[in-house]
Amino acid sequence: DGYQVDYVAAQHVDADLIVHYGPADLDADGPIDVRFVFGERDIDVDTLASAYSATFGAVELVVVVFALAYQHAAEPLARRLEHTGALVTTVNVDRCADEASVATAVAAPRSIFGRRLPRCVDDEQLGTLLYVGPDDQTLSNLAMLLPRAAVYRYHPQQRRLETRTCELRVRVP
Numbered sequence: 001d002g003y004q005v006d007y008v009a010a011q012h013v014d015a016d017l018i019v020h021y022g023p024a025d026l027d028a029d030g031p032i033d034v035r036f037v038f039g040e041r042d043i044d045v046d047t048l049a050s051a052y053s054a055t056f057g058a059v060e061l062v063v064v065v066f067a068l069a070y071q072h073a074a075e076p077l078a079r080r081l082e083h084t085g086a087l088v089t090t091v092n093v094d095r096c097a098d099e100a101s102v103a104t105a106v107a108a109p110r111s112i113f114g115r116r117l118p119r120c121v122d123d124e125q126l127g128t129l130l131y132v133g134p135d136d137q138t139l140s141n142l143a144m145l146l147p148r149a150a151v152y153r154y155h156p157q158q159r160r161l162e163t164r165t166c167e168l169r170v171r172v173p
Contacts, residue, residue: 003023004025004028005025005028005034007031010032017034018034018035019035020035026114027114029095033096034095034097035093037093038091039069041069042156043070043073044156044159046080048073048077049077049081052064052077052130053081054161056086056130059084060085061127061128062085063087063129064086064087064088065089065131065132066089066091066115066132067133067138067139070156074088074089078118087117089115089117089118091114092116112142112145113138113142126149127149128149129146130154130161131153132153132154134155139164150163
C-alpha cells in the first residue's frame, strides 16, 4: 500500500478532514479525521467464492486480504463464505482521530497492514493466506509477515486462483 496520508500538510492549512484517494498506508494514524477512497476495480465475487470453495477445505482457516481496489468485494465475499474457515479482512475507510475511536481500535480484533480480521486468531492459526489482487508490494509484505503461511493469489481479471511461491535471493559477493 505504502502511500502516507499527509497529516503535516493538512495541519498547516488547519484542515478538519483529509480525503485520501488511492493506495494508502492503513497502519498510520494521525490527529485529523481521514476518509479513504480506493476506487473500485471489477471483480466477480461469485467466481472468487467458487474458486475459494474448490481450493480450500470447508473448515480450513484462510486469511483473505484484498488489494485496496478490490476491497469493496470483501463484505459480499464474507457473506458467501460465512460457513467456511475464511477470515475475510475488512478496511475502515472512515478513520476518526478522537479518543473514543482509538479505544475502539485497540479493543478490535487483530489487524494486518491496517486490515481487520473478523476475529482474533493465534499466529499458528495463520497458516494460509489468500490475496485478491495483483502480485504487488502488499502481497510481498504479507508473505514476509506470515513466512510460514501457504500463499495463494486470486487474479480478478484472469479469474484464476494460484499458488505463489516466494523466493528470497541473497547476493553473495
